[in-house]
Amino acid sequence: MAGNGSSFLGWPVLRQLASGDLLGRGAAVTSRRTRETEPRTSTADRVVQSVCPYCAVGCGQRVFVKDEKVVQIEGDPDSPVSRGRLCPKGAASEQLVNSPSRQTEVLYRAPGATEWQRIDRDTAIDMIAERYLESRRNTWQELDDKGRRVRRTMGIASLGGATLDNEENYLMKKLYTATGAIQIENQARI
Amino acid sequence: MANADCIVIQGSNMAECHPVGFQWVAEAKARGARVIHIDPRFTRTSAIADTHVPVRAGTDVVLLGAIINHVLSNDLYFHDYVVAYTNAATLVSEDFVDTEDLDGVFSGYDPRTGAYDSESWAYQSRAEPQVPDQEGGIQGPTGDEPDAKTRAHAGGHTLGASGAALEHAQVVRDETLQHPRTVFQILRRHYRRYTPEMVRDVCGIPVEQFHEVARAIVENSGRERTTCFAYALGWTQHSLGAQFIRAAAILQLLMGNMGRPGGGIMALRGHACIQGSTDIPTLFNILPGYLPMPVAGEHDTLEDYLASIASPLQKGYWTEAPAYTASLLKAWFGDAATPDNDFCYDYLPRLTGAHGTYQTVMEMLDGKVEGYFVVGQNPAVGSAHARMQRLALGQLRWLVVRDLQLIETATFWKDSPEIATGELRTEDIRTEVFFMPAATHVEKAGTFTQTQRMLQWRHQAVTPPGQAQSELDFYYELGRRMRERLAGSTDERDRPLLDLTWDYPQDEHGEVDGEAVLREINGYHLTGDRAGELLSSFTEMRADGSTSGGCWIYTGVFAGGVNRSANRVPRDQQDETAAEWGWAWPMNRRILYNRASADPQGRPWSERKKYVWWDEEAGRWVGKDVPDFPADRDPSYRPAPDQGGPAAISGDDPFIMQSDGKGWLFAPKGMVDGPLPTHYEAQESPVRNPLYTQQRNPGRLVYPRKDNLWSPSGDEPGSDVYPYVFTTYRLTEHHTAGGMSRWLPYLSELQPEMFCEVSPELAAEVGLENGGWATIVSARSAIEARVLVTDRVRPLTVKGRTLHQIGLPYHWGIGRDAVVEGDSANDLLGLVLDPNVHIQESKVAACDIRPGRRPHGDALLRLVEEYQSRAGITAVTGNERLDEVTPEMAARRAAAGSGQQAPAPDETEGEG
Numbered sequence A: 001m002a003g004n005g006s007s008f009l010g011w012p013v014l015r016q017l018a019s020g021d022l023l024g025r026g027a028a029v030t031s032r033r034t035r036e037t038e039p040r041t042s043t044a045d046r047v048v049q050s051v052c053p054y055c056a057v058g059c060g061q062r063v064f065v066k067d068e069k070v071v072q073i074e075g076d077p078d079s080p081v082s083r084g085r086l087c088p089k090g091a092a093s094e095q096l097v098n099s100p101s102r103q104t105e106v107l108y109r110a111p112g113a114t115e116w117q118r119i120d121r122d123t124a125i126d127m128i129a130e131r132y133l134e135s136r137r138n139t140w141q142e143l144d145d146k147g148r149r150v151r152r153t154m155g156i157a158s159l160g161g162a163t164l165d166n167e168e169n170y171l172m173k174k175l176y177t178a179t180g181a182i183q184i185e186n187q188a189r190i
Numbered sequence B: 001m002a003n004a005d006c007i008v009i010q011g012s013n014m015a016e017c018h019p020v021g022f023q024w025v026a027e028a029k030a031r032g033a034r035v036i037h038i039d040p041r042f043t044r045t046s047a048i049a050d051t052h053v054p055v056r057a058g059t060d061v062v063l064l065g066a067i068i069n070h071v072l073s074n075d076l077y078f079h080d081y082v083v084a085y086t087n088a089a090t091l092v093s094e095d096f097v098d099t100e101d102l103d104g105v106f107s108g109y110d111p112r113t114g115a116y117d118s119e120s121w122a123y124q125s126r127a128e129p130q131v132p133d134q135e136g137g138i139q140g141p142t143g144d145e146p147d148a149k150t151r152a153h154a155g156g157h158t159l160g161a162s163g164a165a166l167e168h169a170q171v172v173r174d175e176t177l178q179h180p181r182t183v184f185q186i187l188r189r190h191y192r193r194y195t196p197e198m199v200r201d202v203c204g205i206p207v208e209q210f211h212e213v214a215r216a217i218v219e220n221s222g223r224e225r226t227t228c229f230a231y232a233l234g235w236t237q238h239s240l241g242a243q244f245i246r247a248a249a250i251l252q253l254l255m256g257n258m259g260r261p262g263g264g265i266m267a268l269r270g271h272a273c274i275q276g277s278t279d280i281p282t283l284f285n286i287l288p289g290y291l292p293m294p295v296a297g298e299h300d301t302l303e304d305y306l307a308s309i310a311s312p313l314q315k316g317y318w319t320e321a322p323a324y325t326a327s328l329l330k331a332w333f334g335d336a337a338t339p340d341n342d343f344c345y346d347y348l349p350r351l352t353g354a355h356g357t358y359q360t361v362m363e364m365l366d367g368k369v370e371g372y373f374v375v376g377q378n379p380a381v382g383s384a385h386a387r388m389q390r391l392a393l394g395q396l397r398w399l400v401v402r403d404l405q406l407i408e409t410a411t412f413w414k415d416s417p418e419i420a421t422g423e424l425r426t427e428d429i430r431t432e433v434f435f436m437p438a439a440t441h442v443e444k445a446g447t448f449t450q451t452q453r454m455l456q457w458r459h460q461a462v463t464p465p466g467q468a469q470s471e472l473d474f475y476y477e478l479g480r481r482m483r484e485r486l487a488g489s490t491d492e493r494d495r496p497l498l499d500l501t502w503d504y505p506q507d508e509h510g511e512v513d514g515e516a517v518l519r520e521i522n523g524y525h526l527t528g529d530r531a532g533e534l535l536s537s538f539t540e541m542r543a544d545g546s547t548s549g550g551c552w553i554y555t556g557v558f559a560g561g562v563n564r565s566a567n568r569v570p571r572d573q574q575d576e577t578a579a580e581w582g583w584a585w586p587m588n589r590r591i592l593y594n595r596a597s598a599d600p601q602g603r604p605w606s607e608r609k610k611y612v613w614w615d616e617e618a619g620r621w622v623g624k625d626v627p628d629f630p631a632d633r634d635p636s637y638r639p640a641p642d643q644g645g646p647a648a649i650s651g652d653d654p655f656i657m658q659s660d661g662k663g664w665l666f667a668p669k670g671m672v673d674g675p676l677p678t679h680y681e682a683q684e685s686p687v688r689n690p691l692y693t694q695q696r697n698p699g700r701l702v703y704p705r706k707d708n709l710w711s712p713s714g715d716e717p718g719s720d721v722y723p724y725v726f727t728t729y730r731l732t733e734h735h736t737a738g739g740m741s742r743w744l745p746y747l748s749e750l751q752p753e754m755f756c757e758v759s760p761e762l763a764a765e766v767g768l769e770n771g772g773w774a775t776i777v778s779a780r781s782a783i784e785a786r787v788l789v790t791d792r793v794r795p796l797t798v799k800g801r802t803l804h805q806i807g808l809p810y811h812w813g814i815g816r817d818a819v820v821e822g823d824s825a826n827d828l829l830g831l832v833l834d835p836n837v838h839i840q841e842s843k844v845a846a847c848d849i850r851p852g853r854r855p856h857g858d859a860l861l862r863l864v865e866e867y868q869s870r871a872g873i874t875a876v877t878g879n880e881r882l883d884e885v886t887p888e889m890a891a892r893r894a895a896a897g898s899g900q901q902a903p904a905p906d907e908t909e910g911e912g
C-alpha cells in the first residue's frame, strides 16, 4: 500500500495518464516492493543448461544457481524442441530438487522392524555388496535343467532406468550382466 | 511433425501428456494441417483437434484395417512408393494360411504352447538350392521350448531396430502386384471384411465419421502431402499392442508416409530417458544397441548367436553384427576379450525364457528372488496388478530402493493397503529394506535420450545434498566393492566381474565422470595408428577386436573427441532440422529411412516435400538431414545376387536396416503373434469378436493363477457382473506412479485427488454424483475414487447396444509420506501380456461401478470375492488360448499346422 512517490505527481490518476497505463493494471500501480524486487534469475551466480526430467519430449531447462543452491528452473528459449516452454511438471522441477520432504539420508529397515533407522552410506553400500554376493552364491545356476550352461543367478532382480541417464543404465546393465543377474527391467515394459 | 499436412493422434492424449511437444501439432495446425484425435475420451487434445473420434478401447486394428481396406479397394495408395519401397510385390510361401481362412489363427500355431512357428510366413525363395543353408540362420520364435512361459524372445524389442534375420534377400517379386501370393494381394484379402460397417459395429464409430477420417488421410498423403501418426501407451498397453503399431505402419507405408518430412509414426514416450533405457537397455532380453541377450540352446556359441541376428547374405547393416558384438565385448571385458576366446562371449549369462518384470514378480511371490533393486520406479503403485507387486516385495530377503522421496515401494512394510486388510503384518515381513537417496537431474551430468532418439547432455548445476548420490556413483561403488571382495578368487564364475573394465575417473567430490562413460559407449580404435582415438561412426567397428564400443548405435556421439550431445546451437541460429542441438542416433539423423523422401531415381517426390535427394554431379546423397543411406550409392545401383550386407542394398532400398531393404507390409519374421495385425478382443471385453470365433489373441501370454482372475467376456455367463469398460491414463500434473509429483506441493495442489471420469448417462444409470465417491470393482480388486461426471466420456453404441467406458488416472497410491494419496488404478488390473514385447494390457478391462466409498479391512477382500463368485470365475476363465470351432475348421487348421483343439490350461500352472 506504500505510495508511489510522495508528491502530488505520484497521484494515481496522474500516474496512469503519464505512463500510458490508462487502465491502471501495469506500471502505474506497481508497489515499491515490486519495483525493488529482483528476479531470482538475475541475481543467480550461474545458469546451467539442463533437460527436464519428466516426460520424453526433452524440453530444455535453464537452472539458476546461487550460493550452490538451485534457486529457479526455467524453460530454455534456445531449445529447438521446446522453444522456452515448460509444462506444469517441468516448471515445478525446482521443487523436485528443493522439496522439504526430500530424503537425503540413508535409511535401513531391519527384518521385522517397525521403524527405519539411519545408517551411514558407506556401511549401507558394504552391506548391499555383501548381500548381493551372498544371494548370488545362494542362487547360482551354472547349468539349467536341460544341462545347458547358463552361468547366472535368478536370485537378484532390478527395476528402473527410464528416469536415469544413459551412462547410468550402461553401468547397471554392464555390472548386472557381469555378475550373472538377468532379471533387469525398466518402465519400458510397464 | 510441424511439417505434416494431417496429424492423426490415436492412443495418446498428447496435449496433456506431452504438453510442450504438442506445440508442434498446434504449429502444424496453424500452417493448415488437419488434426484428428481418435480416443475413448474427449481430452484437451480433442479440444485442439479438428475432429474427435470416440472409439471403443482396444479396437484400433479394426479401424486401421478398414482404412487399409479402403485405400486398397479404391486404389488410393501411393502406387510408386508401394511398389518400389515396400514388400508389396514380394511373394509369400505357399504354406502361408491367413486368419480369414482359419477363423482367427494363422498357419503354424501350436495350441499346446500358445506360440507360432513362423516358417510358413516366409517369403518364397527364388533360389532355394543356391543358397547355403545358414545353420541357425532362421530360428522359430519359440526355439525348441514347448512351454509358452519359457519363450525367451520379446520379439518386438529384441528385433526392435532390425526386423528379423532372413536367410537371404533373394526374393521373388511381381511388380504388377497381381500374383495371388504377393504381399499386396494377401493384404487385400486379409482386410476385405474390415468395412466401415464393421468399424461401426466394433469400434462404435459412425460410418460417416469413418469416411471423414479416411478421406483426411487419403487427401493428405502422396507426393505433395504427408500424414503423421502419433501414439503412446494407448496403443502399446494391450494384449496385441505391438500389432496396433504394425497396423499403423502398414497404412503409413501404403500411403507413402515413411521416411518423409511430416510423415512417420511418432511414439510419444513417457519418461525422460525411456528411449535411452531401451537403446542401452535395462531390459532382460537385449544388450546395448538391440543386440539380443543370448538364449541357452539357441546361442550356445558366438557363431550361433551371430547367425541368428543376421545372415551374411541378407541386406543391410545388421550383417555387421559381428563387429558390433565384438566391440561391445571389448568395451566390457577389455584385454581379456580376444578373438581366440570369442571375446569372452561365454561370460554372458543365458536366458531360458521370459524374464520380464511380471514373470519376475511371480517368481518373487514363489520365494525364488532374494534381492531386488528398485531404481527410480514405484512398482507398488505403478505396475499393473500393484497388489501382487506389494505382496511380492514382502517375500524378498532384501530390497534396495533408490529414490528422491520415501515412495510407497520403500514403505510397503508399514503402510501398504495389505496391512490394512490384514494380509500382511509389519512384524512378519522379513524383508530388509535399504533406502538410498538419489540425486536429481541437476545434481549430476549425463545424457537423456528423448522420444525422437536425440541425446541431450545435462550439465551438473550443484552437487547432491547430504548422502544423496547418482546411480552412476552408486553402481560404480557397488561394483568396485564387489570386485574388491572377490579379488584373488579362482572361481570361474567370478571371472566376468573380475575381468570387467571398471575403472572410471572421479572428480574431487568422488563423482564418476559421466563423459568417460559416454566415451566408452561411443567406442575407440584399439590398435594401429589410430589407437586411442574415438570412433566417428559405427561403420568403423570391426569384428577382429581392433575396436571397442558399448552401444553401436550411439557411436559418433563423441566423434572427434567432442561430446556432441552437449551441442547447443540456439534454434534461431540454425535451420528447422536443428542438427546442431544435441545428437540423434544413428549418426545424427533426424528422420530415419529418409532415402524414401526421394523417388526411386533419387529425385524429391515433390518440391514441397523435398528432404534428401541424389546429387547427380556430386555423386552423393544430399539434403536437409544426414542421408540415412550409403552416401555415395547411385539410385541405379543393383547388387550382384551373391552380395550381402551394406553392399547388397540397392540404390532404391530405403529401409536399410531391414533384411530385404523394403518396408514390411507383411512381416515374414519378427512378430510372434502373426505376420499381419488382426482384430481380437481384449482379455476382458463385453463384446464378442465379430470377425472370428477366436475371441482373444491366441498368442497372448496368460498366467492362470488364483491371484490373477479375469471376468467372463462377451455373452459368457457372469460377464454382466462387470458390465463396464475402464481405461487408465495420465494427467498433465502427475508423473506415472507419482514419485516425482505427489510429493511436490505445486503439483499435488493442482491434482489433489484420485477420480474417475463417467458420462452423465452412466452416472444416472448407477446413481453417481459429481464430486461424490464411487467404488470400482474388477475381478482382482476394488478401489474408490471421486466422481467426475463429464460429457468428455460418451457412451458408445456397439451393435445396437449402449456401452459405457470409465476413465481412471493411475498416479495415486496409498502410503503416508506423499503430499496426496489415494487408491491406485493399477490394483484393478491383472496380468496378461503382449507376446511380442511382454507389456501388460492396462488400457482396457472390465469392471463394475457403484456409489459410495469402498469398505476397509477384511470387508474389502470379501466384496471382491462376492463379485468373483457371482460371476462364477475360476483361474481358467479368460485364459483359454483357443476357442472352440467347428470340426471342419479344426481339420482345416490342422492341415495348416495350427493344431486342432484347445486344451484347457492347467489351473495350477504357475500358482504361487
Ligand code: SF4
Pocket (backbone or CB within 6 Å): A086, A087, A088, A091
Ligand atoms: S497452468 Fe501454469 S504452466 Fe500451465 S499454462 Fe497456466 S500458467 Fe502455464
Ligand code: SF4
Pocket (backbone or CB within 6 Å): A052, A053, A054, A055, A056, A057, A058, A059, A082, A085, A086, A087, A088, A089, A090, A091, B017, B018, B019, B020, B021
Ligand atoms: S516440461 Fe513437460 S512436456 Fe517438457 S519434457 Fe518436461 S514433462 Fe515433458
